[in-house]
Amino acid sequence: MNRNLFIVLLIVVNIAVDQISKVLVRANFEYGEIKSLIGDKFIMQYVENKGAFLGMGSDMNDSLKLIFLLILPVVVLGYVVYYIITNKDLDRTSLIAFSCIAGGGIANVFDRITRGEVTDFFFINLGGVFKTGIFNFADLSVTTGMVLLLLAGLFNNRKKKSNEASMPS
Template sequence: MNRNLFITLLIVFNIAIDQITKVIVRNNMVEGARGQIDIIKDYFQLIWVENKGAFLGMGSDMNPTLRLIFLLILPTIVLLYVIYYIVKTKELDRLSLIAFCCIVGGGIANVFDRIVYGQVTDFFFIDLGGVFKTGIFNIADISVTTGMIMLLYSGIFNNKKNIKTSDS
């Protein structure tokens, strides 16, 4: 498959899955804890919230101008740069390329929400009884986090491979 087509399809796939799930949530759930749906007891729940800030609501109390700069303009510039980087950097390994596409797709999906709705729709919540607990998040957040983990793994794996080759 053509590399640029692969990049485009993977980014669009991440955006589409996120936006489809958000439409389903907005159309079928009651906002807030009243509309909570237990998927796996109290461990995994759907709770619809609208987040005016970034991760875990950070920045939601910023003045509108700062929120525009830090949650819309700056992320858009970074996302455009990453797209430029992955299209131009032909030597990227496949795992890094997929990771960057996940990060970009998730980032664009949340920026889209901020542009269209003025906030981001979040709905997943995990609480493993004090061992592990998340804030409320969405598919775009999963895409970005998965992409970051893949990128770290790829960087470590490629670094070890480079060390072994230089030792030979």
Template sequence: MNRNLFITLLIIFNIAIDQISKVIVRTTMIRGSKGQINVIKDYFQLIWVENKGAFLGMGSDMNPTLRLLFLLILPTLVLGYVVYYILKTKSLDQLSLIAFCCIVGGGIANVFDRIVFGQVTDFFYINLGGVFRTGIFNVADLSVTTGMVMLLFSGVFTNKKKEKALD
């Protein structure tokens, strides 16, 4: 498959699954804890919230000008640069390329929500007792996080390959 087509399709796929999941949540759930759905007991729940901020609501109390700058303009510029970078850097390994596409797709999906709705729809919640607990997040956040983890793995594997090559 053509590399640029692969990049485009992967980014679109990430945006689509996020937006489809959010439409389903907005049309079938009740907002807040009253509409909470226990998927796996209290460990994995669906709770629909609208987030005016970024990760875990950070920035939701910023004045509108700062929110526009830090949650719309700056992320859009960064996402634009990452798209440029992955299109121009032909030497990226496959794992890094997929990782960047996940990050860009998730980022675009959340920026789209901020532009269209003024906030981001979140609905996943994980609580493994005292061991691990998340804030409420969405598929786009999952895409970005997965992409970041993939980039870390890619960096580790690349460094190990370089070390072996030097031996």
């Protein structure tokens, strides 16, 4: 498959899954309504987030929100898309990771532009082991992309060190 088409498809799929899930939640939940998916471990609760990750920045004044929640993310996301399209040396894992980050980021910025807030609805509580804030598919895409980037970096560093160690002096 054409590399640029692959990038665009990954970004579009991330945006589409996020936006469709948000439309479904808004259509089928009352605001604040909670539905259990798997006991009290995996829960859906419809909320609107006027801030960024976990509501951070929701209490900023409108000028700061415009800068930090719209303008800056648009610039960064534009650069990420430019970077993955122009950097032909990216390994496949990094390419997928950056595409997930871009798709998730664009989906949440789209919400901020069109709705003034971001729809969130997933919540995970694994007792004392692991607990999240309320999030959405776009957040999941960005987080997955970050984890993939870390793994790609670790794997590429080990591979590089292994190649250097096997080279004759």
